[in-house]
């Protein structure tokens with residue numbers, strides 16, 4: 001990191017801070033809602049950063065690779081973010097006054113629609129992880145000198161995900177990551193956990209291996225000195241712990257409880273503005289230019305893996321596929337939450353160690369880091385047990401509002417994992433990923449389809465979920481088979497089919513075995529492998545519904561929000577249907593025992609098909 005010797009112009013910064021306070025006030029009063037007090041406490045901290053020569057950024061090109069990055073983890077301070085960029089001349093005052101209006105890109109909390117917002121925030125506790133991903137990119141992948149700054153609220157420091165990020169940033173020696181905690185002592189409903197006691201943050205954060213700098217967050221020269229000091233760090237991440245006053249600058253709410261998320265009326269604002277004194281509305285702050293430099297091009301040598309026997313689990317096929325597609329996707333990065341020998345991402349780690357990052361047992365942080373990497377144009381593939389991804393659902397859902405391009409892999413899906421029992425079984429994951437706008441949900445049943453779909457996932461821009469199975473499965477497909485996002489495969493069909501069995505993953509094998517047994521009795525079923533659960537192959541589903549008049553779905557997932565409900569929602573004409581899914585709380589046992597217990601096994605399918613036959617009074 002560079003040591004900035006620059007002297008800052010205190011007079012100029014004070015004028016800009018005054019203008020920014022004015023902007024915060026008028027924009028929130030005009031909107032009639034928003035968080036002026038949370039914005040006002042961090043005015044000096046951010047004004048010195050952006051306009052004191054510390055932040056280096058091409059204003060005309062927010063995507064420039066060597067721009068410093070600034071994340072507002074306390075996303076509700078959006079009025080400050082927009083006011084800063086107005087003071088920088090990047091947006092006009094008229095636009096600032098569209099804050100929170102329908103279709104304005106200045107939304108209540110930042111989203112990807114505002115180009116100077118690095119990431120969508122507002123669900124507290126996520127910004128540091130995102131910043132960590134960006135800092136990791138600068139240090140370990142692109143090898144660029146940009147710094148990543150994260151503005152944090154003191155109350156949001158209670159989130160566990162912050163501490164996950166704090167641990168990992170020092171583990172990876174990210175001296176290019178600078179957090180700034182705005183310790184105004186107040187949260188939403190009153191005093192925060194440690195109130196104004198900055199030493200409580202200092203003790204804890206320094207114990208995690210960070211350099212800490214405790215300052216008066218309204219004193220311009222102290223703030224400037226802190227940034228200069230922060231820039232001296234090379235391996236220690238830096239946390240600036242700033243004592244501030246919520247609502248600073250306006251006596252009506254300065255340092256007063258009960259004003260969180262409340263705006264002033266027009267009359268109150270008119271009186272309050274007078275406290276600022278003379279405001280230079282024409283002044284514009286200048287942001288320093290970054291060094292013009294390109295990301296490093298790393299030549300990574302590795303050997304592709306030859307697969308001798310494809311009768312392996314889909315989780316193992318996932319690990320192999322990561323290696324074998326790497327030559328086509330040089331921006332791939334693989335993360336895992338300390339289960340890489342179960343998810344098989346360790347196959348990638350062994351072959352291409354420089355692109356594998358251990359995230360330890362901290363799934364929320366892993367998703368945030370993946371988002372930071374994705375926003376720096378990487379393709380992160382992240383894995384853990386499907387069950388454990390659910391604890392990061394908030395980070396997963398928020399990533400969509402940053403336009404993320406993350407590939408999530410959940411292994412150990414369903415009851416078919418067997419003896420380990422219910423805590424390890426992913427049974428809600430399809431539902432979770434299906435709810436995300438534009439997401440892709442893939443659930444391959446064999447090694448070949450897994451490998452091909454992992455490549456399709458990398459090629460697709462957006463969030464993709466790949467669900468893998470623990471146990472080995474036999475091959476269903478030959479190597480010349482093609483798979484597409486939004487596709488499915490009709491595996492068995494005849495003119496005599498009495499029902500269409502639509503399934504995916506492990507239960508495809510149950511359906512195929514049921515098919516063989518039923519065939520011996522002269523009963524025929526259509527079997528469809530719905531390897532892509534979202535987007536759905538509606539055409540094939542509706543043709544099957546029209547042909548067989550009965551749809552039987554089978555899945556190793558809870559019924560709610562799973563494959564069956566997805567299929568039913570795609571039916572265009574009335575059709576009889578039944579959903580076989582996990583409905584009882586699973587137990588430990590052999591996979592086959594559990595599939596039978598939950599009535600999603602071969603025998604359950606046969607039983608249902610025979611029932612359909614008798615109910616519909618179909619003769620063999």
Ligand SMILES: Cc1ncc(C[n+]2csc(CCOP(=O)(O)OP(=O)(O)O)c2C)c(N)n1
Pocket residue numbers: 037038039041074076122123124125152153154155156157182184185186187188192246260
């Ligand atoms: C995960 C989460 N929980 C709760 C909220 C609601 N909320 C918004 S702001 C806020 C208080 C934040 O206080 P602090 O972090 O100290 O920031 P300040 O506004 O005081 O600067 C709360 C509880 C949220 N946005 N996200």
